Amino acid sequence: MRTPQVATLEGLPNRVTVYEVGARDGLQNESTVLDVAVKIEFIERLVASGLRAVELTSFVPPSWIPQLADAEALLKGLGELAGRHPVLVPNQRGLDRALEAGVREIAIFASATESFAQRNLNRSRAESLAIFADVAQRAVASGMAVRGYVSMCFGDPWEGDVALGSVADVVEALVAMGCGEVSLGDTIGVATPGQVVALLDELARRGIGPERLAVHFHDTYGQALANTLCALQQGVTTVDASAGGLGGCPYAGSATGNLATEDLVWHLQGLGIETGVDLEALCRTSLWMAGQLGRPSPSRTVSALAASLEGPVAEA
């Protein structure tokens, strides 16, 4: 399999943590509902490929997201995994389930905008933050780590442009309630690099440096990797991505796919930045998952390397 030629660039980190969201953010946006055994194999293969931060599933009510209704069975079926493996939790009930399942890190999901808070969480932004604060404090008191997501940081489908200060307020609130890491999400994939740098600058002014932050770009407009590079140039070292670009419907107006992990890893390896990821094993996993879903992977790197991997994949 071809690998990228290495040429480093000044001003970039030596090591980046790839935070893998395919099993949760990816699969919850796929129309196919997979068997729990397939998900278990997927996650175990992701970890075996060297990913050390893999979000597993979500403790939302099963009626909200049928794709992830098997969270308990999934956790029970997984063997011991190296690294971090957070589970999304939307409320106290979700936290109960997480505690019962022995989860050590949860993720909570806040909105930068009023419109998305209302539509996604059925509450005002302030109300949902109050709920998250209670969840986060209880989680921290129980010895869990908490990751915060902020969605719609760079644009919103209903409000259009999103004010920087309003995003920064939500990030500050999440840090204050105990989130050790906050992931800045471009949920609809519209951001360009000037917005990314402006938000990171504003957060730095408020005392929230890049070591507390992750970036989470969607590739809806093809901007995800360029935005990621700019975030790395600003000192961010945790990048969210989805194996095989899971969750994206590449040929639909509603395309909302995450940055594909393989495209990110190709980029980082080319820049000589350590990730610990075995790109070939990861591509094989995504090709296998594409077979499970019955459609090709939207990752350009997976697509480009598929031919050279096809034989061995068929045998796997």
Place this chain on the structure above:
Amino acid sequence: MRTPQVATLEGLPNRVTVYEVGARDGLQNESTVLDVAVKIEFIERLVASGLRAVELTSFVPPSWIPQLADAEALLKGLGELAGRHPVLVPNQRGLDRALEAGVREIAIFASATESFAQRNLNRSRAESLAIFADVAQRAVASGMAVRGYVSMCFGDPWEGDVALGSVADVVEALVAMGCGEVSLGDTIGVATPGQVVALLDELARRGIGPERLAVHFHDTYGQALANTLCALQQGVTTVDASAGGLGGCPYAGSATGNLATEDLVWHLQGLGIETGVDLEALCRTSLWMAGQLGRPSPSRTVSALAASLEGPVAEA
């Protein structure tokens, strides 16, 4: 139609020339052979959308590239167009045809590697450069502008890694033979930003600054826009792209698509960089062309905006 939120970034140019290659580099790599009237409408719509550097076709022998065998008819059928509209010329016979057709700018296509020179041009690199030198000198003497392409600047399918000095030698040779602009091509889409910066640095050391250069990235591994951003940070102001990502076969191992012009324009508009391009008109053109080719556009931006443009497109 949604447009990008504008946030500028220091160290980038105020204006970028988008050099549109869809009608030549794009269509020559599509399996469908279009009617000349369709190509004429395509080019006229590209120019009407504000693109001011549009490569039209190629004067290669018709047997080499049947998709572009109608070069004379195409040029005859086109009305007066604003801006630059070069035509690719591989040899003296091609130049004869270009002169006869009243072309004012040609493009010549050299290889950075020996393997690709042999396979694409059937000659050694040195032999092909000697032929190009005669073509370029005669073109310049006839009052034509000459653009040089260098393919395989960052990787080659047969040789793997490509030596920087070897690429720079070819660029120097093209400048010496009269090329006013040289486009650095990542023909197989494998480059990452460190390679881009290293090549631009090496060329600057040899006295060839970014004002003489263009970049030409393929999105095979999803790296094209991030590489483009790095080139802009180094002072390059001319970027090659292909409307709708024409020429790419997104779901094949051989995916070799150019950077999609719409993804580039979204990026540049978001950064507040002037291009003169009307993104909506351009997207409508690419949606129309996708219909002509009978398959969706691989441009992520076209795909994302398609739903909001569909009604009017159907009426157009």
